[in-house]
Amino acid sequence: MQIATWNVNSVRTRITHICDWLQANPEVDILCLQETKVIDADFPRSPFTEIGYQTYIYGQKSYNGVALISRSPLEDVQTGFASVLGDILDPSLDEQKRLITCKFGDVQIVNMYVPNGSEVGSEKYAYKLRWLNLLREYLQTLLAKNAHVLICGDFNVAIADLDIYDPKGRENKVMSTDIEREALAEVLNLGFKDVFRKFTSDAGYYSWWDYRTAGFQRNRGWRIDYHFVTEALYDRATSCAIDIAPRKLIQPSDHTPVIVTID
């Protein structure tokens, strides 16, 4: 199976890029989208159905929003924390639409858009840390019910200095503070491994480049979009690659797709 993740920064603005990419990558079974930025009633379903895909969506006005674009119908699609955890202590963590999961074959797939955090020490930064803490509980519950779990999406954390073009000063920058890395590490310590690093230990591979400062042209990027998988899936993985082609197009998303292949 092939699973892809892509923060598209508005599904409506990027609809042609996305459909063109799906047609150029017909082996992809499920494309996990983030930052769709549209309420469900206005989601552009027909461009996907017309080229043979099913859509499972969880969106809101202007911000956030995730979706699963799938070649075949999906089972057990659930959205938000509460769908898995039941009542949650802090309902504000489900107000933003950032989480959708499904079963595909023998794999539980979780597509997420982790909060950005804005600035270190801000209220949004605190929200990000609370969100990651609840994510840990959520995944613990899924792991108790499923032997194989794949989590992917925009994590808004560069897990290592190797994943930042210039790590100087990263200790005080959102997406690379030790506190964020530790919060994500506690999630990953449930038993998840970074598939991309099974295949390359080199620096210089990124999934997001700032629109400003000509980041992409100079390859000044960050690797913040990941596929993390449980041990047996890690062993079954045969490739994990970043496709920079869509980032070269006119009016691109600032992120580009990451694709994993699992036997």
Add this chain to the structure above:
DNA sequence: ATGGCGAGAGGATCTCGA
């Protein structure tokens, strides 16, 4: 040290992202 760009909402110029 600061701002750069891009999207959405709404109808000028904000907020937000990363």
